[in-house]
Amino acid sequence: SxxxxxxxxxxxxxxxxxxxxxxxxxxxxxxxxxxxxxxxxxxxxxxxxxxxxxxxxxxxxxxxxxxxxxxxxxxxxxxxxxxxxxxxxxxxxxxxxxxxxxxxxLAKLRAIHVDATRAEAWVESGATLGELYYAAAAANRTFGFPAGNCPTVGVGGHLSGGGFGALSRKYGLSADNVIDAIVVDAQGRLLNKSTMGKDLFWAIRGGGGESFGVVVSWKVRLVAVPETVTVFGIRRGKNESAVELITKWQAIAPSLPRDLYLRVIVENQQATFISLFLGRCSQLVDTMGAHFPELGMMEQDCQEMSWVKSTVFFFFGTADMPAEALLNRHNEEYYLKVKSDHVEEPMSLDAWESLWSEWLEKPEAAMVMLDPYGGRMASISPSATPFPHRNYMYQLQFYQSWAENGTAAMESRLRWIRGVYEYVEPYVSKNPRSVYVNYRDLDLGTNEVEGNVTSYAKARVWGEKYFKGNFKRLAAVKSKVDPDDFFRNEQSIPPLLPLK
Ligand code: FDA
Missing domain, CATH: 3.30.43.10 (Uridine Diphospho-n-acetylenolpyruvylglucosamine Reductase, domain 2)
Known part of the structure; x- marks a missing residue:
């Protein structure tokens, strides 16, 4: 070893x-x-x-x-x-x-250079998503970037694994908008898109961090957002038809117009429907009325703002904060365990009723996030990048975070999340039960090193859940660029052919 x-x-x-x-x-x-x-x-x-x-x-x-x-x-x-x-x-x-x-x-390697004429940016891996959003918008209010909802997430890991967020139904993942990168490979060489070859350039855009080298910086395409966007957050309890609304949401959210992203967060027995609309309030009211009248969304629910302020709203739950809040690199830390799934067919009302009463009403219940795909996500081939989950309806994420110290708190939280994961099995994707690599979960399996190289056979157990058919191609790339398996961790991509 x-x-x-x-x-x-x-x-x-x-x-x-x-x-x-x-x-x-x-x-x-x-x-x-x-x-x-x-x-x-x-x-x-x-x-x-x-x-x-x-x-x-x-x-x-x-x-x-x-x-x-x-x-x-x-x-x-x-x-x-x-x-x-x-x-x-x-x-x-x-x-x-x-x-x-x-x-x-890499926290000190975090420069961002926006080329406003080309609507592109070079961003170093140590920058945060918040810094990238802020810099893009500072160059032009109509520039945005599709990436996650938490501004303290690092660009390096996020783009390596994909990067999903409020603009993904319109523009795909962060990784879909990477047009060049600077990588230090396992021999210490500095490579860019034209010198790294197309296989490595494919692998670093969604194959997960660590395995292929160190990505020092990324050239990204900035995307167009209107000067004014509209957001809302509408909360409903169980006695306000929350369960019926979630059931209906499944059927409509993935097929809404691409300009409309509508997620649901269930927490403390309340379902909150949160939206980003790339347009004005009046049009949003009409669109919601046409597709989802049951939610009863009204003009008073709208908040119009710049896109960069919408990223503040998505994370902090309020837009009453300056955009500079995105530059705070520190997020309060907590104990965390996440498990996630993809859903292919809407769950029935009965299934949601039981999930709610048997699991979500427990005091140790996790936050549950439902994030719709569809739109641009569904129009990209599952092999175009390592991220294969293009055709699902939505992501289901159980996000268990707690502040209490001690093993008792930890055990009850872990028991809940592992229990609910078993419970929802009949309702989620199968063969494999697929998971997004940026929602890393070591319960899916960990690597074993044999003869100083990670075993491909063992890694398939977790690897095909993250990457499906793309796993084998990732392992083939690994055997070309890092055959000695220098870049490794508990879930790094193994070389396909043991060379020794
Ligand atoms: P970190 O530095 O921990 O790296 C993650 C992995 O990538 C590690 O294996 C690391 O070795 C490797 N790595 C990091 N930098 C690298 C580099 N420059 N080159 C090569 N490998 C590198 N995701 C999402 O898609 N949408 C979302 O909305 C959110 N929201 C969210 C909120 C919160 C609070 C958390 C904790 C996480 C998320 N995520 C998310 C998940 C997030 O995308 C994922 O954890 C990223 O990998 C984090 O990237 P960091 O650089 O911060 O992580």
Whole structure:
């Protein structure tokens, strides 16, 4: 294993040749813990137990990334890349099976350059989604970017895994809008789209973080949004037909016009219907009246604003905050466990009634998010990028977050989420039961290393859930670009052919 052959002292002195000591943080330095914790989103992985990195390199130049990879290769120290630290299972900064690993922290590599004439931007991986939204809109109020709803998520991990959000029905995933990238490969070389080859360029746009190299920056297409968009949030309890409304929502949300995104969040026994409409209030009222009159949406529910303010509304639940709130890189951390599914056929009213009364009414119930696909999502081929889940109706996400310390709280939360996951099995996608890789879940399976290379046969168990038929192609790309399996974690893509 890596720990047997790794030469830690050799690694550290190799780093110090090209990287200033102020950027190299070992456990003995006072800066180590604050830096390690700075973007730990999931407190479950801040507990004693998981292994901590033997060093954190806070790269602020691309050359530091190359040096870290080259030194890691030479001295047998695996490298985990961290951009925003929002991995649901903490894989960018913890390890359950690698004693000696380094973290390459990209938080300082976060420049964003918008080319307003071409409606494109170069964005470094350490930038957050909030910073990208802010920069795009600052260049032009009619520029947007399709990506997730949480502004503190890192660009590096998010674009690597896909990137779904309020503009995805109109413009697809973040990864669908990547037009070039700068990657440091397993040999420390710097590659761009024209030098990396089309297979690697395919793999990095949705094949999940870590496996193929370190993506230092991304060139993205900015998308057109109107000067004024409209949002609403309408809350309904069970006695206000919440369950009937969700049942109806399933049938209409994926086929609404592409300019209308309508999600549902169920929390504290209330269903909130939240919308982004790329147009004005009066037209939204008409569209809702035509497709979903049961919700009773009215003009008073509308809030008109700029697109960038809508991203504030989507995260904070209010637009009464300046757009600068998007620049706050810190999100309050909590204990977290997420499980998710894709739904192909609407669940019946009876099924929703039972799910609600047997699971959602429990005090330890998770937040449940229903996010519609359809529109542009459904018009992209499942093999165009590694993200294969193009034809489902919607995502179903159980987002269990809690603040109480202690094993009792943790056990009851984990029991609930694992129980509900078993419970909904009859209603969700099958063969495989498919999951979006950015909603990482280690319960699906973890890698096993055989002969110092991750086993392909074992990895298929989780890999085909994330990638279906694309998994094999990802493994083939891996065997070309990183046959020695330097970039690895508990769910990294294995090389297809063991070479030794
Ligand atoms: P982090 O730094 O933890 O990296 C994630 C993975 O990618 C790790 O394996 C890491 O090693 C690797 N990696 C990171 N940077 C890399 C780089 N530059 N090159 C190569 N590999 C790299 N998703 C979504 O689609 N829509 C949404 O609305 C949300 N909302 C959301 C809210 C909250 C609160 C959380 C915690 C998460 C989400 N997500 C999401 C999921 C999110 O997209 C996913 O966790 C991303 O991988 C996070 O990217 P970070 O860079 O922050 O994570």
């Amino acid at each position: 890596a720990s047997i052959s790794s030469d830690v002292d050799g690694f550290l002195s190799c780093l110090s040749i090209n990287i200033p000591p102020s950027l190299i943080h070992t456990p003995s330095s006072n800066s180590y813990s604050p830096l390690l914790m700075s973007t730990v989103q999931n407190r479950r992985y801040a507990l004693p137990g998981p292994t901590r990195p033997l060093v954190i390199v806070a790269a602020n130049e691309t050359a530091h990334v190359q040096t870290t990879v080259v030194c890691g290769r030479r001295h047998g120290v695996h490298v985990r890349t961290r951009s925003g630290g929002h991995d649901y299972e903490g894989l960018s900064y913890t390890s359950v099976n690698h004693k000696h690993f380094a973290v390459l922290d």
